[in-house]
Amino acid sequence: MSESIEELVSQEYKYGFTTNIETDTIPPGLNEDVVRLISKKKNEPEWLTEWRLKAFRHWLTLEEPRWPNLTYAKIDYQSISYYSAPKQVKKLDSLDEVDPILLETYEKLGISLTEQKRLSGVAVDAVFDSVSVATTFKETLKEKGIIFCSFSEAVQEHPDLVRKYLGSVVPSSDNYFAALNSAVFSDGSFCYIPKGVRCPMELSTYFRINASNTGQFERTLIVADDGAYVSYLEGCTAPMRDENQLHAAVVEIVAMDNAEVKYSTVQNWYAGDKDGKGGIYNFVTKRGKCAGVNSKISWTQVETGSAITWKYPSVILQGDNSIGEFYSVAVVNNRQDADTGTKMLHIGKNTRSTIVSKGISAGRGNNTYRGLVSIGKNATGSRNYTQCDSMLIGNKCSANTFPYIEVKNSSSSVEHEASTSKIGEDQIFYCKQRGINTENAISMIINGFAKEVFKNLPMEFAVEAQKLLGISLEGSVG
Amino acid sequence: MIEIKNLHANVNGKEILKGINLKVNAGEVHAIMGPNGSGKSTLAQVLSGHPAYQVTQGEVLFEGQDLLDMEPEERAHAGVFLAFQYPVEIPGVSNSYFLKAGLNEIRKSRGQEELDSFQFLKLLKEKMKVVEMDQSFINRPVNEGFSGGEKKRNEILQMAVLEPKLAILDETDSGLDIDALKIVSSGVNKLKSPSNATIVVTHYQRLLNYIVPDFVHVLVHGRIVKSGGKELALELEANGYDFIREEMLQSA
């Protein structure tokens, strides 16, 4: 392939700046006292402190998983600070009280927290390091009975709801990183859509890691009651730093009868430099439960950032006729490693799932799709269709596909297809012959390759994702 | 022989047939024409009992019996035969075994003796002559690797062997070369008798020169919107479906 692409200057990570703001950061280290301290700082009820401690004690008995196809330096859990928050007035009555430096930070990231602008009709919960700094459009949502606030706030204001659903989809003992998160999670978003309500706007959480040597452990909980609908977006960025930073989040979704939740992520954490220095370690547990009949949970993710990605947004299809979907584009370049995929657990009758995964590997990146489709004995009449395609750019990268398919009844059907191929030289040539330069041709082809996934993203996100894809791969084609 | 009354049918929750009425008597040939996607194959599949189609309204009487209440094989036993627009391939199973299994089950249901291999082969070879099919097809797997035209001929061979009372031919003419068209139609004509009937679904008037219909029906959007004699086919050939659509608009 043409040299010109190889020579293309790699564009800088444009969200790599640091915000200078005074923070309240606890010293590095992890023990029961730290867990208690976090809980105390957040003024949490006794049961939650105990819940955290139980998770912590369980975490101590676990070992970090070694099965993923990932290579990374050993994480020293004692060298991380588990709580960092920008210093500001305790309780915000209006956005005017948010530190202007923070507002400016989010402006720079392209996220407007000032409601007056009402740019895109998206309500945002902005999480800066360990805490939520602002949630927009709260009042508008409140009129419909929708609760959308920071997790800390939910603990104070809606303790019953939190207590009922926290850990109901991802138990604190679920896995190593989920247990760690359960012990030390600092903040995140909480969302409850009452019966029969269609949320009138996209809800969104924007995660920003700023402080160095801190881990970010946020927790998101979304509950859609009978007949409710919500579309949820998640974006993430972090400054460029030489050392690796740990991000271990948990997202839980519950969909009751006839409810639908769409969860879209554009993950653009700092990926480290060309030689693999720095970058975020992204170990995330995301899981939804289609608890009610005819419910639907749909995950769409565009993963371009992080040095290490380990995440498997999954759906437990418990209600009869429920639907689970997973659409993913994962790009690795330079020294990035991604091990991602989904689990579709069919339990109820006539449950359906669709998995579309598009992996793009460039540079020295390793991209792994790992997925499980399990059709239980009672999940009669169920269907799954899976398509996993990988594209390799250059021969120092790799693409792996590890699907697990377990079927326990004969009235269901599962179909899995996967392919791996090179970016088509004849396609590039065809474009060039029509006057399109190589760079644009490649961007066109790759966007075409990922289109099936992009079309599931909300409009503004899709545009952003397409651009991101181009940026992530710049300088990789040779 | 068959009477279709106000037949409505769905596939995947979408209504395709929206009230079909059609009566076919013994000895008659009916042609059904209509634009792509109008529901012709759907009608044929519904009559032979394809499980993907749900009948939502109406009834079909075949020789006085409720056809819709019968399993596909019971319909075959009763004498309904469908020559598919897209016949499926069954690897590994020979044409002759397949047909013999079908024929013997049909004979059994009628209280006739089953044919042994020798008798069957004799019959098969006779019928193959009628449709001018090479004997090498006897032991080839059902439709596997057959050309489009060969598949269609194989459908007619099956019809010749099973001797149905009502044969529904769904675009049996498409994909056939000119010689094959003549052979297939003469095959159909030879099998014609005062006690059986044929429904031919086709896009081309040409076939109807060989298999002359008593009636021509035009199916549009799941309804028979016009019926007539064989001249109707000529009219359609000359003018396309637009004039019918216009008539529909005017009458609407």
Add this chain to the structure above:
Amino acid sequence: MSVEMNHYTNEFQTFQQNGAAKSPDWVNDVRTAALSVFTGKGFPTTKQEDWKYTNVTPIARAPFRYSASAPAVPAELVTSLLIGDTEQHLIVFVNGHFSAEHSRLQSLPAGLTVKNLIAAYGSHADLIKAHLSKYAPYDKNPFTALNTAFINDGAFIHAAKGTKSSLPVHLLFISTAAGDAPAASHIRNLIIAEEGAEVRIAHSFASAQDNTNLTNVVTEVSAGRESIVELVKVQRESEKAFHVEHLHVHQEPRSTSRVFSLAVGGAIARNEMSVIIGGETTECNLNGLYITSGEQLIDHHTFMHHIHPECPSHELFKGILMDKSRAVFNGKVYVEPEAQKTDSKQTNRNLLLSDEAVVDTKPELEIFADDVKCTHGAAVGGMNETHSFYLKTRGISEGSARGILTVGFAAEVTQKIDDPVLRRFVDTIVVDHLRRKFGTGNLPEIVHA
């Protein structure tokens, strides 16, 4: 050391006193090394990724005994297991011991050697030393280690440069009851095709009675430059038997391998099939069919290792599952960075005929080269409605349609067997087996397009 490991250490001593003496010293060194690997590792558990779906506890628990000699088996039994009534070069083993009585090796063509391994130490010592235990590593799979510790006898095939055998070679392994304890046969086969040679091999396993025994096989195949090796495995042991084989094919440049596995027998049967595509423009075809019923578990683990550029590989495995049976398929295609222009296709399809049967399938791709075309697909489901409808419109009943379509499902993969004689051999066994399982004589013979 666990009870099981003690048992095998004792067995090893018995074996050393009895059978082991008939082989060269270097073999004994390999055995000892392998035994320590085996006792170190123990039997695999479901915690290990490679054995996640296959629990071998029943094998580990049963006190299988090495038998120093083979009981007699009736000639009629051997006859019933032959490849139809065609001529074949036949070598028979009973419980892993060579049976001169039943073998028919008189009319071997020049250049083709077929004998038992113990005899071959005398005639082909250097060749054996160069190949034995060179392809099948015993440090990974405990059963391979166990087999290697007990290397004794098995088939030895050597096709000298350019030798083309017109008749199939039939390696027939019969297991039979020997005394009170269940018998273990650790069979070791070595197949060497030199440059330009062509051989067709039926590799078949059967039981004399419906009894529990362990057949633990390691077969190493070396396909030399431009050679063609077709190996058709037919495993129809008793449904109480345990069967494990690690088949390892090493291919030199421009060779072609065609491996087929038919598995219908065994309470637990595990086939591990590894193909090392070790030279440019080498072709590999790896196919198989498993039919499970009762409470059988049949497991295929395949590994297609592309090391060199421009090699096509094709893999199709199909499964038919009845009753409460289980099947496991794990197919890995691994493409090294140098293996550019690899064209690899892998498919696994399963037909579930019962609501109590379970399929676990895991087709894997690991790709490190960019200019490749690799695809895999897996499907699990019941009877194809469209096909079954077509049959019914021709008057065929539900039950017969099921039978006919199951035969058709199987035929699509047996068709991949290149040699017509071997293909017919497999087709007949498949249909007979299905007739027994369906309880009807009313199933068609398989024909191919």
